[in-house]
Amino acid sequence: MSEKIYDVPAAWAQRAFLDDHGYRAKYEASVHDPEAFWGEEGKRIDWFEPYTVVKNTSFAPGAVSIKWFEDGVTNVAWNCIDRHLETRGDQVAIIWEGDDPSQSRKITYQELHDEVCRFANVLRNRNVEKGDRVTIYLPMIPEAAFAMLACARLGAVHSVVFAGFSPDSLASRIRDCDSKVVITADEGLRGGRKVPLKANVDAAIAKVEGGVDHVIVVKRTGGAVDMTPGRDVWYHAAADLVTSECPAVPVNAEDPLFILYTSGSTGTPKGVLHTTGGYLVYASMTHQYVFDYHEGDIYWCTADVGWVTGHSYILYGPLANGATTLMFEGVPNYPTNSRFWEVIDKHQVNIFYTAPTAIRALMQAGDEPVKKTSRASLRLLGSVGEPINPEAWEWYHRVVGEDRCPIVDTWWQTETGGILITPLPGATRLKPGSATQPFFGVVPQVVDAEGKVQDGACEGNLVIADSWPGQMRTVYGDHERFMQTYFSTYPGKYFTGDGCRRDADGYYWITGRVDDVINVSGHRMGTAEVESALVAHPKVSEAAVVGYPHDIKGQGIYAYVTLMAEVEPSDELRKELVAWVRREIGPIASPDLIQFAPGLPKTRSGKIMRRILRKIAEDEFGNLGDTSTLADPGVVNDLIDQRQNKK
Numbered sequence: 059m060s061e062k063i064y065d066v067p068a069a070w071a072q073r074a075f076l077d078d079h080g081y082r083a084k085y086e087a088s089v090h091d092p093e094a095f096w097g098e099e100g101k102r103i104d105w106f107e108p109y110t111v112v113k114n115t116s117f118a119p120g121a122v123s124i125k126w127f128e129d130g131v132t133n134v135a136w137n138c139i140d141r142h143l144e145t146r147g148d149q150v151a152i153i154w155e156g157d158d159p160s161q162s163r164k165i166t167y168q169e170l171h172d173e174v175c176r177f178a179n180v181l182r183n184r185n186v187e188k189g190d191r192v193t194i195y196l197p198m199i200p201e202a203a204f205a206m207l208a209c210a211r212l213g214a215v216h217s218v219v220f221a222g223f224s225p226d227s228l229a230s231r232i233r234d235c236d237s238k239v240v241i242t243a244d245e246g247l248r249g250g251r252k253v254p255l256k257a258n259v260d261a262a263i264a265k266v267e268g269g270v271d272h273v274i275v276v277k278r279t280g281g282a283v284d285m286t287p288g289r290d291v292w293y294h295a296a297a298d299l300v301t302s303e304c305p306a307v308p309v310n311a312e313d314p315l316f317i318l319y320t321s322g323s324t325g326t327p328k329g330v331l332h333t334t335g336g337y338l339v340y341a342s343m344t345h346q347y348v349f350d351y352h353e354g355d356i357y358w359c360t361a362d363v364g365w366v367t368g369h370s371y372i373l374y375g376p377l378a379n380g381a382t383t384l385m386f387e388g389v390p391n392y393p394t395n396s397r398f399w400e401v402i403d404k405h406q407v408n409i410f411y412t413a414p415t416a417i418r419a420l421m422q423a424g425d426e427p428v429k430k431t432s433r434a435s436l437r438l439l440g441s442v443g444e445p446i447n448p449e450a451w452e453w454y455h456r457v458v459g460e461d462r463c464p465i466v467d468t469w470w471q472t473e474t475g476g477i478l479i480t481p482l483p484g485a486t487r488l489k490p491g492s493a494t495q496p497f498f499g500v501v502p503q504v505v506d507a508e509g510k511v512q513d514g515a516c517e518g519n520l521v522i523a524d525s526w527p528g529q530m531r532t533v534y535g536d537h538e539r540f541m542q543t544y545f546s547t548y549p550g551k552y553f554t555g556d557g558c559r560r561d562a563d564g565y566y567w568i569t570g571r572v573d574d575v576i577n578v579s580g581h582r583m584g585t586a587e588v589e590s591a592l593v594a595h596p597k598v599s600e601a602a603v604v605g606y607p608h609d610i611k612g613q614g615i616y617a618y619v620t621l622m623a624e625v626e627p628s629d630e631l632r633k634e635l636v637a638w639v640r641r642e643i644g645p646i647a648s649p650d651l652i653q654f655a656p657g658l659p660k661t662r663s664g665k666i667m668r669r670i671l672r673k674i675a676e677d678e679f680g681n682l683g684d685t686s687t688l689a690d691p692g693v694v695n696d697l698i699d700q701r702q703n704k705k
């Protein structure tokens with residue numbers, strides 16, 4: 059923990075929407091009378107039919123139900139596009155920066171309108187209607203934004219699947235929400251390398267019983283692909299046949315907007331369902347206040363649209379606010395480690411939002427690639443995805459932001475729809491490594507294992523005591539699982555799954571997962587998912603996966619693997635298993651270290667004791683804790699002897 063405190067810079071005290079006093083007053087109002095507060099904030103978006111009911115939510119055991127603005131009628135795409143046309147039709151909505159630095163494109167709000175309408179018409183011609191699910195498996199190209207907004211325009215529900223996922227992962231996500239339409243590209247392009255997206259889609263659909271009705275293929279690289287007649291169509295060909303007018307379908311505030319699958323620590327991914335009105339109000343409000351967004355600002359969030367950050371803070375929040383949002387196809391270190399900073403200079407970016415894993419990787423490349431750029435346009439920096447270690451925070455602040463840009467360390471989750479704990483740049487004194495204070499309407503509590511609410515400075519599990527408009531509404535198709543996962547551990551409260559500490563100033567410090575989830579380069583994975591992939595290999599009998607500290611990725615994947623009898627361990631087999639997991643889940647899930655273990659430490663009831671495996675992977679042999687409940691304590695010494703990558 060860092061004890062340093064950074065005051066709000068004088069320039070920020072001048073320009074920001076809120077100072078410390080303003081924050082406190084508004085926060086008090088928001089939790090004192092949520093109905094009145096959100097009733098007013100709901101007006102930040104336009105409604106075909108205004109709402110009369112603001113909040114109708116219950117966290118009651120067995121009867122969790124979350125509704126905001128429930129009788130209002132609106133449309134997300136109409137709010138993100140049409141209402142801006144009169145005043146800012148010619149303003150740039152999206153700046154697209156290609157993987158190749160010579161490629162970029164600017165799309166005005168009027169152009170965005172036309173593109174989205176065309177895409178919507180292409181979907182409509184393929185029978186996509188309100189409520190239908192559409193799977194989007196696209197790289198970071200403008201068509202990803204057009205496709206998402208086109209679904210929203212029709213009231214269809216998009217499910218964006220990160221283009222780094224394997225055919226198997228894609229197949230299970232198509233199946234779970236029963237999509238009949240998939241949107242993809244011929245190939246993706248990242249860091250100069252091509253990704254065979256259409257081929258992955260073909261392989262995925264082959265595993266979906268009954269297949270899908272339509273595959274819409276955007277031409278990105280021009281690489282050769284197989285097109286199945288009657289099912290597959292080139293987007294550009296289909297778009298040529300339709301007009302650029304398509305009315306926005308009025309939908310209810312509680313109609314679904316999108317499904318987004320989390321990695322799922324229990325193996326099967328959860329389809330997190332977000333709805334329309336509350337989600338957009340919350341995304342818009344957080345984007346405005348957290349990034350102190352003012353008219354004319356150039357804003358860049360480096361996330362992929364396949365993650366929730368891309369949904370809320372590349373697309374929906376910024377566009378609802380009429381902002382100029384930058385969308386980047388590439389990676390931080392291509393062609394050089396200066397790429398981020400060069401893009402900032404090229405497009406005069408004012409607000410920059412990225413992840414600790416990228417910051418750490420760039421920090422390792424030294425100051426020189428940063429310092430050779432100007433970054434004079436930068437005013438605010440943001441971080442999201444995992445706790446940012448104070449060392450990386452300080453570097454980001456000092457080197458990238460030249461000590462003049464505040465850092466907003468934003469804590470939130472796919473499930474929360476938007477940022478819940480965060481500094482506001484004009485209001486909050488910063489402590490490196492702390493997400494600081496709750497956003498408006500958010501009631502965090504720290505509880506102990508029994509659910510007792512802790513006071514003052516304390517440490518425990520983080521729960522949220524009442525609903526906020528951006529909250530997920532259910533797990534798609536499985537409300538029971540929704541209640542079980544989030545509301546049963548501490549009945550009557552939303553359990554975040556994260557541990558946290560609150561200091562004497564009331565600042566929140568997120569300490570990480572309470573359960574076993576690993577975070578590799580900002581990509582979160584349930585250990586169970588990697589384990590089940592390993593165990594699916596014919597030579598593997600058992601596997602246990604834990605994270606271990608990794609200089610660049612934050613966490614690396616350490617896999618303990620027990621082989622089938624008669625199978626000999628070898629380096630060959632190690633490589634084979636890594637390739638296997640890559641194929642089963644995707645490159646992000648590749649184990650960094652595999653240790654062949656004849657036995658795993660288990661309790662007498664047969665549960666693997668991960669806390670011990672984690673300690674061994676972390677090189678903390680002296681500190682294994684109580685091992686007396688192990689069925690066979692002898693295995694621990696064997697594991698220590700065989701530890702991979704010993705220092």
Ligand code: ATP
Pocket residue numbers: 320321322323365366441442443444445446467468469470471472473493554555556568570571575581582583584
């Ligand atoms: P699953 O629940 O299936 O594991 P996920 O949790 O991996 O899905 P996200 O919803 O993107 O995917 O991640 C949210 C989590 O990321 C938080 O619960 C927290 O652990 C971590 N996190 C995000 N932002 C921050 C932050 N600023 N500081 C600390 N932790 C953060």
Ligand code: MG
Pocket residue numbers: 320471472555
């Ligand atoms: Mg989670």
